[in-house]
Amino acid sequence: MEKHSTEQLKSICSQVRRDILRMVHACQSGHPGASLGCTEFFVALYFDQMKHNKNFNPDGIGEDLFFLSNGHISPVWYSVLSRSGYFDTKELATFRKINSRLQGHPATEEGLPGIRVASGSLGQGLSVAIGAALTKKMNGDKQTVYALMGDGEQQEGQIWEAAMCAPHHNVDNLIASIDVNGQQIDGPTKEIMNLRDLKAKWEAFGWEVIVTKNGNEITDVVQSLEKAKSLLGKGKPVLNLLHTDMGFGVDFMVGTHKWHGVAPNDEQLENALGQLEETLGDY
Amino acid sequence: MEKTLDTKYTYTEKKDTRSGFGDGFLELGRKNKNVVGLCADLIGSLKMGAFQKEFPERFFQVGISEANMMGLAAGMTIGGKIPFTGTFANFSTGRVYDQIRQSIAYSEKNVKICASHAGLTLGEDGATHQILEDVGMMKMLPNMTVINPCDYNQTKAATMAIADHEGPVYLRFGRPSWPIFTPSDQKFEIGKAWKMIEGKDVSLFATGHLVWEAVVAEAMLREEGISVELINIHTIKPLDTAAVLASVAKTGCAVTAEEHQLNGGLGDSIAQTLIRNNPAPQEFVGVDDSFGESGKPVDLLEKYGLNAENIVKAVKKAISRK
Numbered sequence: 001m002e003k004h005s006t007e008q009l010k011s012i013c014s015q016v017r018r019d020i021l022r023m024v025h026a027c028q029s030g031h032p033g034a035s036l037g038c039t040e041f042f043v044a045l046y047f048d049q050m051k052h053n054k055n056f057n058p059d060g061i062g063e064d065l066f067f068l069s070n071g072h073i074s075p076v077w078y079s080v081l082s083r084s085g086y087f088d089t090k091e092l093a094t095f096r097k098i099n100s101r102l103q104g105h106p107a108t109e110e111g112l113p114g115i116r117v118a119s120g121s122l123g124q125g126l127s128v129a130i131g132a133a134l135t136k137k138m139n140g141d142k143q144t145v146y147a148l149m150g151d152g153e154q155q156e157g158q159i160w161e162a163a164m165c166a167p168h169h170n171v172d173n174l175i176a177s178i179d180v181n182g183q184q185i186d187g188p189t190k191e192i193m194n195l196r197d198l199k200a201k202w203e204a205f206g207w208e209v210i211v212t213k214n215g216n217e218i219t220d221v222v223q224s225l226e227k228a229k230s231l232l233g234k235g236k237p238v239l240n241l242l243h244t245d246m247g248f249g250v251d252f253m254v255g256t257h258k259w260h261g262v263a264p265n266d267e268q269l270e271n272a273l274g275q276l277e278e279t280l281g282d283y
Numbered sequence: 284m285e286k287t288l289d290t291k292y293t294y295t296e297k298k299d300t301r302s303g304f305g306d307g308f309l310e311l312g313r314k315n316k317n318v319v320g321l322c323a324d325l326i327g328s329l330k331m332g333a334f335q336k337e338f339p340e341r342f343f344q345v346g347i348s349e350a351n352m353m354g355l356a357a358g359m360t361i362g363g364k365i366p367f368t369g370t371f372a373n374f375s376t377g378r379v380y381d382q383i384r385q386s387i388a389y390s391e392k393n394v395k396i397c398a399s400h401a402g403l404t405l406g407e408d409g410a411t412h413q414i415l416e417d418v419g420m421m422k423m424l425p426n427m428t429v430i431n432p433c434d435y436n437q438t439k440a441a442t443m444a445i446a447d448h449e450g451p452v453y454l455r456f457g458r459p460s461w462p463i464f465t466p467s468d469q470k471f472e473i474g475k476a477w478k479m480i481e482g483k484d485v486s487l488f489a490t491g492h493l494v495w496e497a498v499v500a501e502a503m504l505r506e507e508g509i510s511v512e513l514i515n516i517h518t519i520k521p522l523d524t525a526a527v528l529a530s531v532a533k534t535g536c537a538v539t540a541e542e543h544q545l546n547g548g549l550g551d552s553i554a555q556t557l558i559r560n561n562p563a564p565q566e567f568v569g570v571d572d573s574f575g576e577s578g579k580p581v582d583l584l585e586k587y588g589l590n591a592e593n594i595v596k597a598v599k600k601a602i603s604r605k
Contacts, residue, residue, distance in 0.1 A: 058361065059361060059362050059363055060361060060362065061362060061363075065361065067358075107389065107390075108389075108390050108391055109389065109391065116361055116390075117357060117358070117361075117386055117390045117392070118385050118386065118389045118390045119385070120385065121381050121384075121385045123350075124350075124354050124381075124382055124385060124386050125354075126354070127350070127351045127352075127353070127354020127355050127357075127358065127382075127386075128354045128355075128357050128358035128386055129358060130351075130354070130355055130358060131354060131355035131356060131357060131358020131359040131360075131361075131366075132358035132359070132361045132362065133358070134343065134355065134358070134359060135358070135359045135360075135361060135362035135363070135364045136362060138319070138340065138341065138362075138364065139362050139363070141362065157350070158348075158350040158351055158354065158382070161348035161350055161351035162348075162351050162354065164346070164348070165345060165346070165348065165351055165355070168346075169343065
């Protein structure tokens with residue numbers, strides 16, 4: 001895979017954010033908040049860290065695999081997949097519209113390249129990622145499995161079943177990240193259902209835990225993922241607490257749950273796009 | 284009483300259908316290196332121990348975490364494995380419905396959900412464990428195949444057959460020791476009904492443990508001069524609608540028998556097929572909108588109206604409505 005400079009990665013991030021905003025604006029639905037917040041993470045994965053093939057093969061033998069558990073942030077994933085060459089960027093215009101492969105939440109049924117399992121109903125993706133990682137081990141496939149969860153999603157019970165399972169089965173080819181933005185639909189996580197000390201919890205379950213202090217700084221994200229990779233193969237799965245700001249990149253959206261699942265109107269879109277350079281050409 | 288009847292199928296041995304699963308699973312493990320097993324702390328109950336012992340690298344104890352098990356199984360298919368999950372039918376369906384719906388059925392994953400201790404014949408554990416709604420839940424899911432074999436031999440054959448079928452399967456079996464009356468060398472064809480006895484007065488469609496009750500009922504009815512066509516519906520979905528329609532076209536009425544709620548079971552599927560194509564009188568043997576309770580399997584089948592005597596009554600009623 002072609003190696004990108006930090007400046008190039010930043011410029012891709014700007015375009016991805018424009019894609020996200022234009023997608024949710026066009027269908028007046030979808031989840032811009034955490035999509036914007038996780039942009040650096042997705043760009044780091046697909047343009048720097050993962051060994052993957054845009055000529056999509058669902059089994060992904062010999063490739064790194066990525067699973068999105070918090071499927072509602074599909075806009076950022078769809079943008080990054082298309083900007084990586086999995087499908088034409090023009091198709092982003094069909095997001096959430098009838099007869100589209102770009103379902104509101106990621107799905108396999110319509111055959112969108114890059115998606116290996118449906119997600120949206122929360123709490124399920126980590127288990128799936130562990131299963132895929134175990135199959136890689138059985139197959140003697142040395143590549144890595146990545147997963148992303150939301151922090152609100154940590155309130156689901158299945159997450160903790162999976163958290164207990166991966167260290168027990170020595171799943172040390174797995175890097176799971178949690179988007180720690182402190183927000184969920186109804187408000188700040190602290191008020192809705194306090195998650196308390198996630199680092200202590202995951203460590204107690206037997207994971208190697210690392211912290212990405214600024215998940216909206218591409219160099220921080222890349223460094224964290226490099227560090228995570230260096231911890232693999234030692235008997236433990238790795239958990240990355242990825243601190244981000246919901247709505248990052250747009251001044252009136254940042255840091256609040258209010259843009260979790262609300263689309264901008266025409267005026268707001270224009271304002272937001274004015275803050276983000278068009279670097280690769282809008283779709 | 285059974286022994287004195289001239290049944291067209293007989294048995295010399297009884298065994299639990301779950302052992303048919305366990306033995307089939309072990310044989311399958313030897314044949315197909317991609318088959319892997321997962322179990323949520325019920326290895327003994329599911330008879331998965333022999334597979335685990337012979338193939339420890341392909342078997343995963345996941346503890347009491349069924350939701351996680353379904354997710355693991357979905358993920359394991361990515362890269363070519365064929366996961367078989369094992370737990371009780373209740374915990375294989377109701378407890379994990381959303382996981383199956385999203386991660387397995389909607390995601391078109393090649394997972395085999397193997398469910399033991401289904402229905403009233405679980406016995407003494409009582410209603411918390413006696414799921415009678417599982418077939419309904421599973422057959423409603425697009426992409427899902429639903430199979431409910433009738434004895435040890437058929438369960439063993441079904442276990443081996445589902446590995447060669449691409450796509451999610453729900454395989455339902457049970458705990459009680461039950462007559463083995465089907466051949467050990469049978470070929471199991473998913474979605475193909477098996478006409479066990481040819482007849483002309485009524486079509487009797489039975490699934491699971493109640494196929495044996497239907498065999499007994501056929502002998503009782505024959506003594507009274509009633510000719511029963513007995514059809515073994517091991518695959519509830521996809522239903523062999525051609526076989527159903529051909530039989531009812533000949534007999535003019537139908538009876539269904541299953542160890543399940545009437546709501547959502549095999550009877551519903553047959554009724555839908557008939558009403559859309561060739562409406563005919565139909566009677567239903569199954570549990571009528573109630574939970575089960577503790578007791579011996581045979582006593583429970585009698586109390587809830589699921590034994591041969593009840594099938595006989597239903598047949599007579601169906602014929603009288605022609």
